[in-house]
Amino acid sequence: MPRVPSTSPATGLPTPPSYLHTTACNFVDNAGRTVLLRGVNLSGATKAPVGHLSHLLDDFWESAEAGGESFVGRPLNLDDGSADIHLARLRGWGFNFLRFPFTWEALEHEGPGIYDEEYMDYTVRVLQRCREFGFRVLMDPHQDTWSRFSGGSGAPFWTLAACGINPSNITATQSAIIHCEYPLSHAPDPASLPAMVWSTNYGRLLSQTLFTLFFAGRTFAPKCIIDGLNIQDYLQNHYIEACGRLADRIRAHDGGRLYEECVVGWDTLNEPFEGLCGWEDLNANPTKQGSTLKKGTYPTPAQSFRLGMGQAQTVEHWTFGALGPSRDGMVTVDPKGLKVWADGRGRMGRMRGGGWKRDVGKWPLGTCVWALHGVWDVETGFVLRPDYFRFDPETGVEVEFITDFWKPHFLAYKRRIAQAHEEAVWFVQPPVFAFPPEVGEEELRGRCAYSCHYYDGLTLLTRHWNWFNADALGLLRGKYSSTLPAVKIGEPAIRRSLQDQLGMLKSDAKILGDYPTLVGEIGAPFDMDGKKSYGWTDGGKYRGDYSQQEKALDASLNACDGPNGLSWTVWTFVPDDHSHEWGDGWNMEDLSLWSPADVWERERRERARQGGTKNRKRNGQPRPSLAMMAAASSLSLATLGTATLASPLALLGWHKNPFDFLSDGARAVKAFCRPYAERTVGVPVRMDFDVGKGVFRLVVSVGAEDRPEEGLATEIYVPLIHYAHARLLDSPSRKRWAAARSQAESSSSSSSTSSSSSEDGESLGSSPVVPGAAYGGGGGGMPTESKVALIMKQAEESGSANSVVRGVAAAATAAVGGIAPSGTAAVVDVEVKVSEGTWRVEGQRLLWWYDVPEGPPEGEVVIEIRRRGGPVKMKEVNARREGWCGGLCEEGCRVM
Numbered sequence: 001m002p003r004v005p006s007t008s009p010a011t012g013l014p015t016p017p018s019y020l021h022t023t024a025c026n027f028v029d030n031a032g033r034t035v036l037l038r039g040v041n042l043s044g045a046t047k048a049p050v051g052h053l054s055h056l057l058d059d060f061w062e063s064a065e066a067g068g069e070s071f072v073g074r075p076l077n078l079d080d081g082s083a084d085i086h087l088a089r090l091r092g093w094g095f096n097f098l099r100f101p102f103t104w105e106a107l108e109h110e111g112p113g114i115y116d117e118e119y120m121d122y123t124v125r126v127l128q129r130c131r132e133f134g135f136r137v138l139m140d141p142h143q144d145t146w147s148r149f150s151g152g153s154g155a156p157f158w159t160l161a162a163c164g165i166n167p168s169n170i171t172a173t174q175s176a177i178i179h180c181e182y183p184l185s186h187a188p189d190p191a192s193l194p195a196m197v198w199s200t201n202y203g204r205l206l207s208q209t210l211f212t213l214f215f216a217g218r219t220f221a222p223k224c225i226i227d228g229l230n231i232q233d234y235l236q237n238h239y240i241e242a243c244g245r246l247a248d249r250i251r252a253h254d255g256g257r258l259y260e261e262c263v264v265g266w267d268t269l270n271e272p273f274e275g276l277c278g279w280e281d282l283n284a285n286p287t288k289q290g291s292t293l294k295k296g297t298y299p300t301p302a303q304s305f306r307l308g309m310g311q312a313q314t315v316e317h318w319t320f321g322a323l324g325p326s327r328d329g330m331v332t333v334d335p336k337g338l339k340v341w342a343d344g345r346g347r348m349g350r351m352r353g354g355g356w357k358r359d360v361g362k363w364p365l366g367t368c369v370w371a372l373h374g375v376w377d378v379e380t381g382f383v384l385r386p387d388y389f390r391f392d393p394e395t396g397v398e399v400e401f402i403t404d405f406w407k408p409h410f411l412a413y414k415r416r417i418a419q420a421h422e423e424a425v426w427f428v429q430p431p432v433f434a435f436p437p438e439v440g441e442e443e444l445r446g447r448c449a450y451s452c453h454y455y456d457g458l459t460l461l462t463r464h465w466n467w468f469n470a471d472a473l474g475l476l477r478g479k480y481s482s483t484l485p486a487v488k489i490g491e492p493a494i495r496r497s498l499q500d501q502l503g504m505l506k507s508d509a510k511i512l513g514d515y516p517t518l519v520g521e522i523g524a525p526f527d528m529d530g531k532k533s534y535g536w537t538d539g540g541k542y543r544g545d546y547s548q549q550e551k552a553l554d555a556s557l558n559a560c561d562g563p564n565g566l567s568w569t570v571w572t573f574v575p576d577d578h579s580h581e582w583g584d585g586w587n588m589e590d591l592s593l594w595s596p597a598d599v600w601e602r603e604r605r606e607r608a609r610q611g612g613t614k615n616r617k618r619n620g621q622p623r624p625s626l627a628m629m630a631a632a633s634s635l636s637l638a639t640l641g642t643a644t645l646a647s648p649l650a651l652l653g654w655h656k657n658p659f660d661f662l663s664d665g666a667r668a669v670k671a672f673c674r675p676y677a678e679r680t681v682g683v684p685v686r687m688d689f690d691v692g693k694g695v696f697r698l699v700v701s702v703g704a705e706d707r708p709e710e711g712l713a714t715e716i717y718v719p720l721i722h723y724a725h726a727r728l729l730d731s732p733s734r735k736r737w738a739a740a741r742s743q744a745e746s747s748s749s750s751s752s753t754s755s756s757s758s759e760d761g762e763s764l765g766s767s768p769v770v771p772g773a774a775y776g777g778g779g780g781g782m783p784t785e786s787k788v789a790l791i792m793k794q795a796e797e798s799g800s801a802n803s804v805v806r807g808v809a810a811a812a813t814a815a816v817g818g819i820a821p822s823g824t825a826a827v828v829d830v831e832v833k834v835s836e837g838t839w840r841v842e843g844q845r846l847l848w849w850y851d852v853p854e855g856p857p858e859g860e861v862v863i864e865i866r867r868r869g870g871p872v873k874m875k876e877v878n879a880r881r882e883g884w885c886g887g888l889c890e891e892g893c894r895v896m
Contacts, residue, residue, distance in 0.1 A: 001683055001706050004032050009446030011422050018261050020136065022425055022449055025509065026683065027516050027567065031709050034680040037136065037518060037567035038717075039097035040090060040593060043075035044572035044584045046101045047142065047153035050074065053577060053585035054148070055190035057180035061167060064149060064157035068109030072122045075100075076575060078129065085652045086575045087133040089594065092662045093673045094717040094844065098135045099267070099520055099569040100127075101142035105156040107242040111355050112158060115242065120249040124258070127250065131262035138427060138569070140267040140520070141243050145201035146210045150176040152201060153586070154270075155210075159235060162226060162356060163213055164365055165206065166342035173307045173335045174297060175205040179587050191581075195525075196293060196320075196461050198587040202273055203285070203292040205304035205340065209369065212275030212389070214239075215405040219392055220276075223372055225359035234356075236409060240416045247420035265425030266417050267451055267520065268410050272431050274401040276301060276389040282375070283386050285316075293461070294318040294325040297333060302383045305376050309368055310337040320461050324470070324483075341367055402430055407437045414443070427451035428512060429520065433476050436511050450509035453521040454502060456556055463528045465548040469494040473501040491551070498559035506564055519560060519568040524552040526667050527583060527590035533667075534580040534601075544598070546668045553671035554691045561676075561687045570672055593672055599653045599665040658827055659720055659728040670872075673721040675865065678845075680714045681852065682706045685860070694722045694871035695864065702850070703858035713847040716865070720844055723828040723867045829869070835862040 004021045007014055015021075020035065021028040027035040048054065049069040063069050076083035090098070106119050130137055143154025149167055150160070160167055170176050171185040177200060182193045201207050213221055217232030224231035247266070250258050276282075282301040299307060299315040307313050312334035319328045343366035358365075363372065370376060376383045391398050399405070414426055426444065429451040430436045436450060457472050459465055471479065471486040480486045488497040502519070509517045526549050530536060535543030560566040574584045574592035580601075583590030653665040663669055675696040677684050682702030689696045700714065720728065830846070832839055837850030850861045 001026070001028065001032060001034060001703075003705055004028055004030060008423055016260050019423075020264055020425065022447060022515050024683075025514050025516055027449070029679060031712055032681075032706065033708065033712065033714070034677075034683050036565065036676055036678055036680075036684075037097035037569075038676055038678075039095040039099065039135070039569045041099045041101060041140070041521065041569050041572040042090070043101070043574055044586060044589070044592065045574045045577050046071065046074040046106070047103065047144070047586050048074075048148060049106075052148075053582060054179040054587050055193075055582055055585075057188055057190075060180050064167075067111060067114075068105065068157060070109075070116055071103070071106035071119050074106070076126055076129070078122070078125055082575070082652055083126075083129055085649075085654055086573075087129060087135070089653070089662065090573065091133050091135070092658065092844075093666075093669075093721075094676070094678075094719050096134065096136060096678060097138070097264075097567070097569060098130060099138045099140050100130075101140045101270070102246070103142055103154050104239050104242055105148065105154065107246060108238065109156045109158075112162070112238055113355070115245050120246050123246065124250055124253050127258055127262055128253070131258065135262065136264045137262050138264055138267055138518070138520075139246075140270055141239075142270040144271065145176065145198065145207045145273075149178070150201060150206040150210065151178045151198050151587070155239075158355075159210070160206075161342070162234065163210060163224075163231065164342050164363070164369065166340055169335065169338040169340045170206065172338045173205070173310070173340045174299070174333050175304070175308055175340045176201045176207065177204070177296075193588050194295065195463055195588065197296050199293045200295050200298070203294075203298065205301075205308045207273060208276050208301060208304065210275070211273045212277060213369070215272075215275065215401070215409060216277050216399075219394075219399070219405075220389060221369055221373060223359075223362040224369060225362055226356045228359075236412065240413050243413065244416040244419065247417045251420040259421050259423065263421070263424075265427055265447070265449070266421065267427040268413065268429045270429065271453065272406060272429070274405075274431060277401045277405060278399055279387075279389045281386045282383050282388065293320070294327075295320045295461075297331055298327075299333070302376065302381075302386075305368055305370055305383075306381050307333060307335055308340040309371075309378055310335045310339045311381060312336075322458075322462055322464075322466060322468075324458075339366070341365070341369075402434060402437045406430060407439065410439075411443060423447065425449055427518060427520070429453075433473060435508055438511060441513065444513065444515075448512055448515045450506075450512055450515060450517045451520045452505045452508065452517065454505060454519055454556070454559075455522065456498065456524065456552060459552045460525055463525050465528065465552045467491070469497065471497050471501060473504055477504070491555070495555050495558055498555055499562050499564065502559040502564050502566060506566060517566055519566055521571040522556050522560070522568050523571040523591045524549055524556060524668070525590050526592070526595075527588075528552075531580065534597075536580075543601075550668040550671045550691070553668045557671060557674065558689070558691075561689060563686055565684045565687055593667060593669075594653070594665045595667060596651065596653070596665060598667065599651060602664065603650055657728055659724045662721055669721055673719045675719060675722065676717055678715045678717050681708045681712065681850070682714075682861075691722075692871065694867050696866075697864045698862070700861050700863075701858050702852055702861060704853050704855050707852045713849045716846040716848065716863070718828050718830060718841065718844050718846045718865060720827045722872055723830050723865070724872055725826045725829045726869060727825070728827065729872065829867065831866045831868050833864040835860075837861065839863070 002024055004023065005015070008019070015030050017030055019030045021030070027037060029035050049071050050073040052060070052063075052069070076086060102123065106116065108115055110116070127137060143152065145152030147153065147155040147157070147159065149157050150170065157167075165175075171178055171181040177193075177197055179190050179193055179198065181188050182190055213224060213231045214235045215232065217224055217235070218230045221231060226234045229237070243266075250263060279301060280286075282305075285298065285300050295318055297315050298318050299313060303313040303315050312332060314330050314332045316327055317329045317331045318325050320326075363369070367378065368376075370388075371378045373388075375385050375388045389399075410428070417424060425447050427449050428436050428439070432453055439448075456469065458469050467490065469488045470483070471488065474480055475483065475486050488494050505519075506517045509515050526533065526546065528548055532538060532542040533544065533546050533549065535541075557568070557570075560568050570593060571591050572584060573594060575594070576596065577585040578590075578592045578595040578597060579585070580595070580597045582588070584592050653661065655661045655664060662673070666673070670691055674689050674691065676689075677687060677698050677700075680700055682700040683706075684698060685701045686699040687697075696716075696718075698716065826841075828841060828844060830841060832846070834848065834850070837848055839846055839848045841847075846865065848863055853859055
């Protein structure tokens with residue numbers, strides 16, 4: 001690893017201790033150690049205001065027309081203390097990085113130029129809290145298919161009005177699939193929304209039109225003028241300025257320390273879409289598989305134009321099965337004369353004019369903007385210029401979306417954000433699976449990362465972990481002459497294929513320069529196989545069994561390991577709104593790593609075993625508990641009151657035992673809570689983890705330039721989920737925990753704190769196996785019974801539920817990470833082999849020191865980590881958890 005400079009390549013100023021470099025294809029700390037960023041998207045819930053889950057039609061349009069609602073409370077409730085419990089959980093899982101989605105709607109929902117100052121201040125408070133828990137953050141301006149009001153998330157409602165859209169007729173014309181109006185606006189059945197059908201919106205009129213106007217309005221829609229600006233400039237200027245205002249607000253706090261210590265950089269617009277730019281023939285859809293999903297009705301752009309003007313069309317219908325998309329017939333869609341183009345009446349009411357002045361001479365309301373530009377004739381339905389979007393209408397030169405339209409937008413966005421955040425790392429995210437553009441160093445100035453997304457598409461769409469898969473990225477990029485060679489049979493072949501595909505994406509970063517790659521989104525669905533893990537099938541036989549999800553998620557995250565060594569943020573963590581019925585609360589997606597519903601279900605079953613709540617069923621599904629129903633009204637500790645504080649803490653998944661705290665409510669936790677080299681002296685060349693055996697192996701290349709500052713070590717996260725001390729698995733009750741803790745404290749002072757390699761240090765096999773002493777977190781580890789009682793008493797006297805949770809969260813954070821004074825109980829118990837050097841375990845972190853060569857050539861060092869006594873068996877742990885309810889609840893059901 002080349003020596004990192006002492007001054008910033010962007011500003012020339014000295015770099016602070018917390019500075020994160022982007023050099024030699026890696027993230028590097030200011031001491032020159034290679035850094036892996038591992039974390040989660042916090043949160044998918046930020047796509048909508050509190051209480052506006054996507055299936056809810058009530059007040060959906062009305063609140064939007066009135067100027068929208070504040071997003072304060074997204075992603076975390078800072079007022080009831082629950083945020084601290086959630087952040088402690090994320091930190092305990094070993095995450096050091098958060099991708100922070102926010103939407104344009106959240107910033108500017110009331111109207112153009114009217115900014116939600118309260119939401120910006122709230123966001124700063126959330127970032128402060130993230131900094132307190134030791135997280136680095138990536139700001140993500142998030143969108144999906146343009147807007148909530150076109151079936152996704154992102155842009156405010158007024159942008160539809162600005163583009164001349166009548167929202168009342170979106171569903172009738174199938175210009176977009178909107179969850180709360182599916183399948184018909186007058187007879188909605190949102191529970192029937194097919195998996196991932198929301199993403200077909202990218203192949204429908206609204207997304208195709210709105211993204212074309214946003215990125216290329218000057219080129220393809222020159223008549224669309226508002227306030228003297230082309231619609232492209234009008235929309236982009238507002239979007240960029242809204243993001244810039246948020247960047248300014250973050251800088252204004254603490255003299256910019258949030259940028260120095262927490263916010264690493266800014267993502268570009270999430271999953272940008274090219275709209276119609278480059279479309280070869282408007283009368284036909286591409287025959288090759290593209291990134292737009294074929295599922296349900298599949299109109300051509302020409303058919304979408306006609307549907308938008310109220311004309312009935314017979315369109316293709318597609319299904320998606322185990323073998324991928326296939327056409328299964330034709331369907332007639334009849335809007336019955338309803339138009340998606342606004343004429344100034346109906347739902348446009350309050351938004352008419354919207355605070356802007358439209359050039360009605362060039363852009364009259366009530367007709368399709370593409371008909372206005374001579375692309376097609378409304379009366380005959382005939383497409384006059386089928387290749388209109390393939391060539392620049394003025395020059396006749398063929399357009400290239402990334403270079404001609406996306407890159408100029410990125411540079412304009414970058415210039416505005418840089419006014420507030422000069423040291424930002426620019427996470428460049430082109431359309432999904434597209435190559436990034438070449439961007440000169442005069443723009444990037446050494447501060448860049450490639451931000452790609454990757455999902456196992458077959459698993460995501462079929463909601464099933466299959467015994468076969470396909471190299472989707474290879475197919476899209478022409479690696480195969482036919483589909484058959486891309487098919488991968490058996491789990492080993494699938495895992496190799498996924499790793500190869502992630503390697504291909506990593507290599508795309510080279511187009512930008514020697515910059516690192518972050519997989520900004522990756523994950524697996526949890527509602528597989530008819531939601532059998534929720535007990536909805538087979539008489540509840542598989543309730544709580546996430547083994548298939550574990551395989552799928554491990555395969556994807558394993559693909560980031562091996563030789564790739566990629567940083568990632570999993571999609572997603574939904575702290576409050578997740579339910580078994582509605583998933584993440586957005587378009588039936590169900591990818592949250594943790595679910596309060598899982599915690600509540602355990603609580604309900606434990607109460608039932610004590611003769612309380614009966615396990616009654618309705619329509620073959622578990623009857624929702626009181627806690628489940630309370631979630632709909634935004635459950636908070638403050639609203640429940642201090643008299644029942646133990647119960648709300650339990651509903652947040654809090655346990656004194658750190659293993660139970662980190663596992664309760666977590667789904668497929670063994671897959672995502674995995675060991676990794678967080679900071680490495682040298683460069684990791686291979687990192688492997690066997691989730692079944694619990695064996696972690698790291699190979700590091702180290703040379704003279706990697707010589708660290710005195711005392712600095714390679715730091716490896718060692719999750720107690722995989723390496724928990726036996727005491728944590730065998731004593732969850734209060735009495736058993738206290739006895740075990742007392743015994744550990746009396747013996748830990750005599751434990752060895754480090755181990756040495758073999759004398760010659762030549763081979764891994766010759767190195768002795770010596771267990772390290774594992775410490776709990778700073779501040780004395782888990783709270784004692786007296787500490788908990790004191791916290792509870794003080795909170796009850798003060799009437800502050802928040803102080804209880806803050807105290808518990810502080811204890812939880814201390815228990816699962818950091819460094820503790822001697823005498824604190826161990827949380828992990830490991831056997832370690834090293835090719836050379838010494839090591840020590842502190843909390844969930846293993847520190848490893850080894851010799852660095854004084855000159856060439858570079859060498860390799862190897863470490864292997866196992867759990868003493870063998871891997872943790874989650875089934876056994878779950879069985880214990882089922883059994884300790886009685887001991888825990890002798891005096892009434894509580895977890896404290």
